Structure formats: structure tokens, C-alpha cells
Amino acid sequence: MTHSLFAQPQTWCLPDADLSYWPGFLSAQEADFYLHTLQSSLAWQQDSIRLFGEFRKIPRLQAWYGDQGVAYSYSGTRLTASHWTPALESLRDRIEQATGHRFNSVLANLYRDGNDSMGWHADDEPELGDNPVIVSLTLGETRDFKLRHKTSKDQVKIALSSGSLLIMAGATQHCWQHSIAKSRKPCGVRINLTFRRVF
Secondary structure, X not given: OOOOOOOXXXXXXXXXXXXXXXXXXXXXXXXXXXXXHHHHXXXXXXXXXXEOOEEEEOOOEEEEEEOOOOEEEEOOEEEEOXXXXXXXXXXXXXXXXXXXXXXXXXXXXEEOOOOXXXXXXXXXXXXXXXXXXXXXXXXXXXXXXXXXXXXXXXXXXXXXXXXXXXXXXXXXXXXXXXXXXXXXXXXXXEEEEEEEOOO
């Protein structure tokens, strides 16, 4: 489906959350173009995080881009943003126009295959401010995005397809965790871009 600024995202009715899903935000051709462009041009690296008092390699590759001087810390890891690439800047401008939100940084995650994953967490670091708006763009392989309520432990699963946009706002990060589990079935490459504003 070709992207249109007049299209509306689908709102998910979850308690303690403001969640919208926008399938087909990018056309299949656009998503494929950005997937290959970003895979070959970003400065991917495998960072380490502190887990149970030890530093361990994360099971995916990452790259951090944004405005000059923007830094972000999580799980004992501090990332200093590289300057926006033309492709990332183009996507940021398009997402800002469509959502009405402004972003000064993006965390890119590269899932090379089904063995790459992301554990349960919330994007609730202090530098993201109260009720942060996190906008997630998926390129490439469809993977299951799971949400788990911090109190009730209720879970929701969304299959994030290539070119789709997930908008998390309001109290979502305070009340819910999210993850990308490993997959037993063969998986192609997936890039996920999470646009955010760091204060």
C-alpha cells in the first residue's frame, strides 16, 4: 500500500497505553529501498549491556544517530549520536510530518536472523521525559512485537510488517514492557528504527 498522509493509523485499545499501528506507512518498494540503503550505510556495532552485574553482548546490531550532542544511556551503555544520514533524515522528516511529533534522534536495530532478539524492557529512561513518544518503523522481515503489562502481566502480540509504523505514547512506557523474541523459523533481515526525543 502506498503511503498517504491522509491515511490514519489503527488505534489499539489497551489499558494504560496510547498505541497506534500504521501498516503500509511506506510502500513495499520504499521499505525495500530503505532496508538495503540503511543496512549498507549505517555504522552498525554490537554493543554490550550490564545484565545481572555482568556486561554481555546484545543479540543484534545497533546504530545511534541524531542531532549534535545528543546522547542516550541504558543498561550501563552510553551512546553518543552520529550525525543524521540523508536516508535517516528523510525518514525522520516524513514521520514528523505524518505524526506531528518532533524527534532529535533515532536508535537503529539490525536483526540479522531469527537468533537476534530484544529482551523485555521499557523506554522509560529519565532523558526521554514524561510520557515519551516513541515511533517505531519496521523494514524487512516481519517479526512479532510483544507487549506485557507491568502489573497485570497481560500480553499482546503485534506482527510488525515491513513499512509499518508503531506509535507508542502516553503512559505506554510507564505501564508496559515490550520485546522481540527469538524465532525458530528461518528469518530474513529486519531493521527497526525507533525515533525519539532526548532531553
